[in-house]
Amino acid sequence: xxxxxxxxxxxxxxxxxxxxxxxxxxxxxxxxxxxxxxxxxxxxxxxxxxxxxxxxxxxxxxxxxxxxxxxxxxxxxxxxxxxxxxxxxxxxxxxxxxxxxxxxxxxxxxxxxxxxxxxxxxxxxxxxxxxxxxxxxxxxxxxxxxxxxxxxxxxxxxxxxxxxxxxxxxxxxxxxxxxxxxxxxxxxxxxxxxxxxxxxxxxxxxxxxxxxxxxxxxxxxxxxxxxxxxxxxxxxxxxxxxxxxxxxxxxxxxxxxxxxxxxxxxxxxxxxxxxxxxxxxxxxxxxxxxxxxxxxxxxxxxxxxxxxxxxxxxxxxxxxxxxxxxxxxxxxxxxxxxxxxxxxxxxxxxxxxxxxxxxxxxxxxxxxx
Ligand SMILES: *Cc1c(COP(=O)(O)O)cnc(C)c1O
Numbered sequence: 077x078x079x080x081x082x083x084x085x086x087x088x089x090x091x092x093x094x095x096x097x098x099x100x101x102x103x104x105x106x107x108x109x110x111x112x113x114x115x116x117x118x119x120x121x122x123x124x125x126x127x128x129x130x131x132x133x134x135x136x137x138x139x140x141x142x143x144x145x146x147x148x149x150x151x152x153x154x155x156x157x158x159x160x161x162x163x164x165x166x167x168x169x170x171x172x173x174x175x176x177x178x179x180x181x182x183x184x185x186x187x188x189x190x191x192x193x194x195x196x197x198x199x200x201x202x203x204x205x206x207x208x209x210x211x212x213x214x215x216x217x218x219x220x221x222x223x224x225x226x227x228x229x230x231x232x233x234x235x236x237x238x239x240x241x242x243x244x245x246x247x248x249x250x251x252x253x254x255x256x257x258x259x260x261x262x263x264x265x266x267x268x269x270x271x272x273x274x275x276x277x278x279x280x281x282x283x284x285x286x287x288x289x290x291x292x293x294x295x296x297x298x299x300x301x302x303x304x305x306x307x308x309x310x311x312x313x314x315x316x317x318x319x320x321x322x323x324x325x326x327x328x329x330x331x332x333x334x335x336x337x338x339x340x341x342x343x344x345x346x347x348x349x350x351x352x353x354x355x356x357x358x359x360x361x362x363x364x365x366x367x368x369x370x371x372x373x374x375x376x377x378x379x380x381x382x383x384x385x386x387x388x389x390x391x392x393x394x395x396x397x398x399x400x401x402x403x404x405x406x407x408x409x410x411x412x413x414x415x416x417x418x419x420x421x422x423x424x425x426x427x428x429x430x431x432x433x434x435x436x437x438x439x440x441x442x443x444x445x
Pocket of ligand 1: 136137138139162163165166208234236237257258259260270271272
């Protein structure tokens, strides 16, 4: 066994090359690059996948969150809560949309949002939550929905890592007012460049987001307001139309790989496998373990040809970008507890058992010699 990449997209491409090449060359032959059938078809297919009333394709997952927040049109000075250990899109969009970021802690056993802490950080100014289904593991929606209703909050689900994740038989992304998706190439459903989408059952919110994402124009030449240019390219939609058909199968492959990892890693001294509730279908965008002596392990794995990742190297609460919030790290005990232990191992559809064996054997060798 030589190298185990963190993510191998070439393998996926080889398995669908004929379809992808044909879909892309069709766009080029027709010189269709903006809008068109492919985009409409994607919106329709994605909407149906989620049994949702409306879908709007946009340029990327960050724009999706920004547009969702803008559409809520929150009063000045509103606070929006998100987790303190996510990708910065989940929080920077809160500020960009004119609101105030409030961070919330996670659980140490599953890295999901800590609902007790969530309740504690809600104030009279809190108007919305950007709920990140981190790693692909759905948050505890039973408890979250109680909190949302009790406090009369808007709920935006950031599903950038959670395509086809379920909480108790219901798709993550169908609980809140709006769900946002990223199709960044490395995501579970990845385009061949940047792309994103929002889904909602609320026609009014969908109309507002569409207007804003299309320069505030109701038709060519008539602008009701200033907006932005956030479109999904035709070629990206064509790629996603091919890949969407395989998403379910690829998710099953991720789950099988994760189960295999769990079985191989349990019992290794120095490694703690995360603990997930079986009522939730985790789509394993990331496979994370908590480990002792992480930096040495990363180096050892690298020398054994195993690529790993950190999600995230520095949590948002410790980023310089949030110095202005004067965050007390003692209010985030779980993020602080896990931040130097979490390690993301290679996972992707098509990863071979022999590759996982090599990763696990190398980890075992590191700790047990
Ligand atoms: C990837 C990601 C985004 C942003 O997606 P882009 O398409 O890269 O803009 C937002 N939130 C989370 C949790 C992500 O992982």
